[in-house]
Amino acid sequence: MMLKAFCHVIQAFLDKVNYGYIFEFLKIRVINNLGADMLKKSYDNSLLLNEILESMGTIIEFDLEDYETHQHAVRVAEGAVFVAEKMGLDADTIQKLYFAALLHDIGKITVSADLLHKRERLTDDEYSQVKNHTVTGSRIIASLPGMTSLASWVRWHHEWWDGSGYPDGLKEAEIPLPVQILSILDMFDSIQTPRADRDPRQKEEAVRIITEQRGTHFNPELVDIVLELIHDSHVSISEKPHRDFAALKKKYVDVPFHDSDKNFWQSSNIESLYYILKLFADVIDSKNEYTRGHSTRVSVLAKILCEKMGMPHEDLLKVEIAGLLHDAGKVTIPIEILNKQDSLTEEEWAIVRAHTTKTFEIIGYSAALREIAFIAACHHERYDGNGYPMKLAKDEIPFLSHVIAVADTYDAVTSARAYHPQRSAEYAYNIIREVSGRQLHPDVVETLLAIPPKHIEGIVDMHISSYAPVQIS
Numbered sequence: 001m002m003l004k005a006f007c008h009v010i011q012a013f014l015d016k017v018n019y020g021y022i023f024e025f026l027k028i029r030v031i032n033n034l035g036a037d038m039l040k041k042s043y044d045n046s047l048l049l050n051e052i053l054e055s056m057g058t059i060i061e062f063d064l065e066d067y068e069t070h071q072h073a074v075r076v077a078e079g080a081v082f083v084a085e086k087m088g089l090d091a092d093t094i095q096k097l098y099f100a101a102l103l104h105d106i107g108k109i110t111v112s113a114d115l116l117h118k119r120e121r122l123t124d125d126e127y128s129q130v131k132n133h134t135v136t137g138s139r140i141i142a143s144l145p146g147m148t149s150l151a152s153w154v155r156w157h158h159e160w161w162d163g164s165g166y167p168d169g170l171k172e173a174e175i176p177l178p179v180q181i182l183s184i185l186d187m188f189d190s191i192q193t194p195r196a197d198r199d200p201r202q203k204e205e206a207v208r209i210i211t212e213q214r215g216t217h218f219n220p221e222l223v224d225i226v227l228e229l230i231h232d233s234h235v236s237i238s239e240k241p242h243r244d245f246a247a248l249k250k251k252y253v254d255v256p257f258h259d260s261d262k263n264f265w266q267s268s269n270i271e272s273l274y275y276i277l278k279l280f281a282d283v284i285d286s287k288n289e290y291t292r293g294h295s296t297r298v299s300v301l302a303k304i305l306c307e308k309m310g311m312p313h314e315d316l317l318k319v320e321i322a323g324l325l326h327d328a329g330k331v332t333i334p335i336e337i338l339n340k341q342d343s344l345t346e347e348e349w350a351i352v353r354a355h356t357t358k359t360f361e362i363i364g365y366s367a368a369l370r371e372i373a374f375i376a377a378c379h380h381e382r383y384d385g386n387g388y389p390m391k392l393a394k395d396e397i398p399f400l401s402h403v404i405a406v407a408d409t410y411d412a413v414t415s416a417r418a419y420h421p422q423r424s425a426e427y428a429y430n431i432i433r434e435v436s437g438r439q440l441h442p443d444v445v446e447t448l449l450a451i452p453p454k455h456i457e458g459i460v461d462m463h464i465s466s467y468a469p470v471q472i473s
């Protein structure tokens with residue numbers, strides 16, 4: 001959490017402060033934070049699951065300009081825990097409600113930003129695309145083992161008490177009570193949050209609108225209870241973080257997740273870690289068509305290169321995961337910049353470069369993954385020290401980052417991009433040979449070049465077919 005707070009500071013100053021200074025600071029901080037091997041096989045994955053779910057909850061709002069103060073989902077989640085506890089709901093339900101509230105709009109990652117931020121009235125077709133975030137969100141959550149009820153709560157957060165909601169037209173008690181609570185708090189906070197088409201409104205206005213919707217949108221009795229709780233405690237859930245939340249979080253949220261298959265998540269089996277990280281990578285890829293497939297190919301090629309170099313099994317796992325997540329920070333780059341055909345302005349370049357530190361921030365949220373996060377965040381460092389974000393050189397850069405850099409370069413050259421067509425393996429090999437010892441680590445380059453260019457596509461492809469990626473939509 002310390003690191004997360006620190007990264008937020010970095011983020012806030014990123015556009016204003018001299019890069020050299022900021023990254024020097026980051027470098028010292030990051031290196032101090034490393035040390036122990038974080039990917040211990042005995043790590044209790046049940047808590048990692050919670051951390052990753054929390055991390056996923058932040059992704060949806062990561063690209064907002066007012067990210068620092070926005071965090072609608074966090075406020076709804078905190079408010080929901082507060083209300084659920086006061087209403088005497090059991091601990092398991094409270095925890096599940098927290099995650100459902102945090103992730104209620106996760107399905108919006110598959111809706112285009114233009115549509116989400118559109119000021120004009122949506123067409124019927126556009127509106128049904130936006131509404132579909134409930135279905136997509138539930139599929140994302142349900143792809144993890146043992147998450148059925150959490151997934152269905154996400155699916156039903158736009159159901160109405162009178163049966164006129166979506167996607168399933170549930171009515172009254174058909175809607176589980178926790179979802180009813182979530183819906184009221186979602187509305188309560190949304191009204192007080194600025195939107196593309198309107199300014200934020202006052203708490204009193206939110207109370208008035210919700211009261212008006214007693215019996216139509218919301219369970220009338222529950223409206224009275226929730227509004228009274230909010231009133232009595234003087235809580236404005238729009239003020240974040242709520243002062244008393246830390247204790248509630250410790251009691252209800254930061255405990256092994258009970259809706260899941262405990263044996264699966266608490267086992268020391270690396271498989272459960274893969275499961276969730278692959279989902280995480282898929283969620284990130286689905287947010288942006290531009291990187292779709294790229295992270296999987298980079299991950300596969302990096303792992304192949306490590307195998308060829310005879311590296312230990314643990315390194316193979318680390319490079320695979322770091323490869324999957326290396327561009328996680330790209331969710332923060334506007335699509336117009338990623339797809340721009342002309343050369344970028346200096347300001348746009350700064351935004352592109354920042355995806356590495358954002359990657360660190362997104363993955364490093366979880367202490368268990370901080371080493372992985374660092375490996376991933378260094379994939380644009382150069383062997384000669386002229387890369388970014390920290391201008392590390394040679395051995396200062398984790399060796400696995402050197403491997404990812406080679407795989408990343410190979411895939412970037414051979415994939416069609418907005419500014420260049422698809423190119424052959426031979427073409428990529430020539431470029432990579434040229435920059436060996438300057439941009440890329442010569443040992444890794446040598447390993448790649450030892451694979452005949454005619455073989456490489458097939459080798460990468462055969463590994464990808466065994467991935468069976470999660471279908472997001």
Ligand SMILES: [Fe+2]
Binds near residue numbers: 104105157158
């Ligand atoms: Fe929603």
Ligand SMILES: [Fe+2]
Binds near residue numbers: 326
């Ligand atoms: Fe990158």
Ligand SMILES: [Fe+2]
Binds near residue numbers: 294408
């Ligand atoms: Fe990349």
